[in-house]
Amino acid sequence: MKESEIIEKLREIISPYVEDKSLLENVSGETDLLNDLKINSAHLVDIILDAEEVFDIEIDDEAAEEMLTVKEAVRIISERVNN
Amino acid sequence: MLVGNDLVCLKTAGYPAKYREGRFMRKIFTEAETEFILSSDDSRSMLWAFWSIKESACKIHQKISGRRRFSPKSMVIDPESVSQDGRFRLFAETSAGGIPVHSLTTLTNHYIATFGVVNPDCLPNVIHQIISVTHQENPSENIRAKLRTDLAMKWPEKAKDIIITRSVMNIPRLEGMDSDLSLSHHGNFASYALLTNNPYEYILV
Numbered sequence: 518m519k520e521s522e523i524i525e526k527l528r529e530i531i532s533p534y535v536e537d538k539s540l541l542e543n544v545s546g547e548t549d550l551l552n553d554l555k556i557n558s559a560h561l562v563d564i565i566l567d568a569e570e571v572f573d574i575e576i577d578d579e580a581a582e583e584m585l586t587v588k589e590a591v592r593i594i595s596e597r598v599n600n
Numbered sequence: 601m602l603v604g605n606d607l608v609c610l611k612t613a614g615y616p617a618k619y620r621e622g623r624f625m626r627k628i629f630t631e632a633e634t635e636f637i638l639s640s641d642d643s644r645s646m647l648w649a650f651w652s653i654k655e656s657a658c659k660i661h662q663k664i665s666g667r668r669r670f671s672p673k674s675m676v677i678d679p680e681s682v683s684q685d686g687r688f689r690l691f692a693e694t695s696a697g698g699i700p701v702h703s704l705t706t707l708t709n710h711y712i713a714t715f716g717v718v719n720p721d722c723l724p725n726v727i728h729q730i731i732s733v734t735h736q737e738n739p740s741e742n743i744r745a746k747l748r749t750d751l752a753m754k755w756p757e758k759a760k761d762i763i764i765t766r767s768v769m770n771i772p773r774l775e776g777m778d779s780d781l782s783l784s785h786h787g788n789f790a791s792y793a794l795l796t797n798n799p800y801e802y803i804l805v
Contacts, residue, residue, distance in 0.1 A: 552770050557612075557786060558655060558670065559608075559613065559651060561670050562624060562627050562628060562672075565627060566618075566623055566624060566627065569623075578627070578671070578673050578674070581627065581670060581671075582669040582670050582671045582674075583669075583670075584670060585668060585669075585670055
């Protein structure tokens with residue numbers, strides 16, 4: 518799966534958990550899910566669970582610890598999708 | 601001298617069915633924690649209490665390790681350490697990557713708020729304030745304003761020299777005061793936990 522497809526799907530997964538939708542307009546690799554998108558940390562668990570379903574992958578606890586930025590999330594997902 | 605805090609607005613958090621299901625619980629809680637939560641008289645409150653205890657411990661761990669991680673599962677609560685003082689206060693001990701964190705959680709019908717410290721002797725020295733958020737566009741400003749007001753009232757001579765800043769890891773701290781600070785916001789509420797060597801020093805000024 519291309520990185521651009523992963524980013525697009527990830528944006529759809531993240532969107533319901535972002536209260537201020539205008540923050541989604543400038544999402545880049547460096548975007549921090551908690552600090553920049555103001556996502557509540559409890560919703561990080563929702564995002565990880567949703568990503569597991571959408572991409573049909575398993576994100577273990579060690580990988581989940583790293584999923585704080587869009588860049589890291591894309592890396593973790595693409596490593597598992599393309600394996 | 602370290603403090604970490606967390607707050608859960610119960611209306612915002614809700615208690616969707618999926619939160620009671622295995623996948624969600626397994627991402628956050630150990631088997632022993634899950635058993636404790638699900639066997640509690642009020643599983644919803646206990647789930648969010650345990651969550652806020654882990655988040656508070658996580659903030660302390662980040663301050664010590666200098667690393668940002670989302671690792672609720674590696675903040676391990678000892679269910680045997682959990683004790684309740686009436687319905688509204690809950691004490692617990694957590695191992696935050698090997699660092700012991702002692703926490704006090706306040707449970708209400710509207711929010712659940714926790715603060716934790718490494719040294720249990722410091723628990724009484726923590727000033728913990730919870731407010732309703734009125735400025736929804738900038739909720740963190742609400743709690744900063746509350747903190748500035750409290751400092752000015754309690755410590756009028758020094759308050760003007762105290763500045764609320766953030767470290768490179770986005771951790772709030774006070775410049776100009778020997779203390780540690782932790783802030784939290786969720787839904788309709790925000791809170792601060794301030795640990796000083798002697799909070800009564802300025803409360804009594």
